[in-house]
Amino acid sequence: MRIALLAGVVAAALVVAACGGDNNNGQQQSASAPGAASAPSATPQLSLAAQVGAKMFFDKTLSGSGKISCATCHNPDFAYGPPNGLAVQLGGVDDNTPGVRAVPSLRYKEFTPPYSDLLDNPDGVTPPGPGGGFTWDGRANSLADQAKIPLLSTYEMANRSPDAVVNTLKAGPYAALFKQAFGENAFADSAKAFTMAMSALQSYQQEDPSFHPYTSKFDLLRHNRGNYLTPQEMHGLQLFNDENKGNCIACHLSGNAQGGSVAPFTDYSFEAVAPPRNMEIPANADPTHVDMGLCQAAATGHTPANSAKFCGMFKTPTLRNVATRQSFFHNGVFHTLRDVVEFYNKRDTNPELFYSKAADGSVNVYDDLPVQYQPNIDMTVPVVHTRGAAPSMTEQEVDDLVAFLGALTDDFQPPSK
Ligand code: HEC
Ligand code: HEC
Known part of the structure; x- marks a missing residue:
């Protein structure tokens, strides 16, 4: 997760890129070559x-x-x-x-660094923290x-x-x-x-290029090859970057200015977002089965005893092609993107919408993480944490943000002129 300071700058940079049309803003463009360079017709020979x-x-x-x-x-x-x-x-x-x-997408994994407790954050400003590795x-x-x-x-x-x-x-x-x-x-x-x-x-x-095609609407925009985003999607992009609205960019790194050349929509960091417990997973019928992610990853030397501060953390996934999915988060608890964005918006203002209820009718907030680890939960998003207060985004803004996520789906064909 990155600090909020830079988000405004990046938002501004993207808006400039978006409005910039064909004028070539030099180094940034050549630095972001991978998608632009590969002609769709040329299938490179695999080794x-x-x-x-x-x-x-x-x-x-x-x-x-x-x-x-x-x-x-x-x-x-x-x-x-x-x-x-x-x-x-x-x-x-x-x-x-x-x-x-849940099964992750295998697209855009090529720049994933090996796991480290102290990975340098690709945004260049956030202090090192747990990041990288597969699964x-x-x-x-x-x-x-x-x-x-x-x-x-x-x-x-x-x-x-x-x-x-x-x-x-x-x-x-x-x-x-x-x-x-x-x-x-x-x-x-x-x-x-x-x-x-x-x-x-x-x-x-x-x-194989099919694992990293870089052919979404967003990629065309990034490479100044035309802006096919609808006004709604453009608004969604602004909300995505706005630290007082979506602030998604804090972890789902998107801009050219940060994240190197490829806009991976992840900074590879581990965060505890606290999605609700999912009773669709048969293993969860056993109340003692709790998937706490990073602190249980024995292969990287972690146990809940030696890494309590990592309990509940999972790797930030890329959001590229996320609109092709039908279940979301590590436990697949949500089945529409709108539900995911609603959750990010209202997790703390209206927890009753998401979490289970106790016998006395009270809400079991953060019900998939034992209470002693709940201080690990990230408080960057949602932006508003006061129970019953107005969330940071309106229903219309949630729709717009969802629409933008659809612009990250590959194989976009620009209409022929
Ligand atoms: C039965 C379903 C299933 C099959 C078959 C399967 N996977 Fe997966 N794959 C998963 C799940 C679930 C995860 C996430 C596992 C985790 O986080 O513990 C995953 C994760 C991955 C990841 C990590 C992606 C990331 O975001 O870090 C890669 C790479 C991968 N699988 C490749 C493969 C390959 C190669 C094969 C065939 C040899 C394969 N998988 C077969 C279900 C499957
Ligand atoms: C603090 C870092 C952070 C912020 C801020 C953040 N995310 Fe995430 N995001 C994550 C992590 C970590 C996961 C995986 C969590 C899990 O599965 O437990 C995730 C998962 C997701 C997923 C599910 C993807 C999949 O393949 O299942 C979507 C969609 C998503 N985020 C969208 C957003 C949007 C939209 C915003 C802004 C409203 C946002 N995120 C803000 C870290 C963050």
Whole structure:
């Protein structure tokens, strides 16, 4: 999360860019090249490793049930996110075992830094804090590391062991391609072959342009290639940046001026936003099951005992393509973007709209985080915290902000003149 000070500056910069039309404001433009540079027609040749990764990504024989692949949960038609509104997807050897967290999009992960308790914030002003890494709790340091998790998880692809994955690859239809990519003896050492297979999945996600197309309306605007945002969407952008209204920019970094060249819509930081407990997740039927994110990520050395200040924190996700999703937050508790923005607007003014009620009718505020960790909850957004007070945004402004989020969806085709 960044301090509010700069938000006004950035808001101003974006408005200038928005009104600037075709005049080229020099360095900023050339610094933000990745989207502009790649001509949509030219499909770059994938490396052999990435070609192996592409086959693996869609290969259902790499699951214990034989029924799911990476693409089942990370569907390319939904920005590599889930294709349905389930809070958690099904997997496992029976293909019927529910997961415990919502499936993130795999787009725009290419600049994710490895996890650190003291990550330098890309905005250049916020003091270092927990950030980076893959999954909602940052426990994998690279895409290659991350790929092991779903392949071996009992509720995802549920392979018995790394050897089982390698044996499937060795006997499968692209074993020859695997050897071409990694050497004639690539299968000789099973542990090494597994590592190569994971790097193949990483290369695919890094190299294939469909994981980072930069083809939203917002990207055209950013690159001075035309402003196709409607007046409502433009207003939503202002609200997004306005520290007294949405203040979304404080974590979902968007401007050219900060965040480097790519407008990732995340600063990779961990924050406790306190979405309500979601009883759609079967594991939550057990009241002692509490997903506290970062402080439970054993792989990064955290436990609730040694990292109490991190309990309730999850990684800030990118908002690019967020309008293609049907469940939101780490626990998938909301199913429309409007509900999410309403929550951000009214979490503290009208908590009764979101949280469960106790037997005496009082509201269990922040009901998915034990009370001793609630001081970790971020107070940047909502802007207004007084129970019963008017929230920072009107209903119309909430609609406008939701409309703007839709301008972050890729594959926008500008109307031909
Ligand atoms: C059954 C559904 C399912 C399948 C199949 C699946 N994933 Fe995932 N994926 C998830 C969930 C859920 C998460 C979030 C996990 C967490 O935060 O603990 C996730 C997270 C990720 C992330 C981290 C993204 C981020 O924002 O940090 C990557 C990368 C990823 N998956 C790649 C893959 C690859 C590669 C495969 C195939 C080998 C795969 N997944 C198969 C459900 C799935
Ligand atoms: C203090 C940092 C912070 C601010 C400010 C913030 N967010 Fe978030 N946002 C997060 C974090 C962290 C998550 C994930 C929280 C979780 O799942 O528990 C998130 C999740 C989301 C999601 C769900 C995305 C998904 O893939 O499920 C949306 C949508 C979203 N934010 C929109 C907004 C909007 C709109 C605003 C401004 C009104 C905003 N955020 C302000 C940190 C922030």
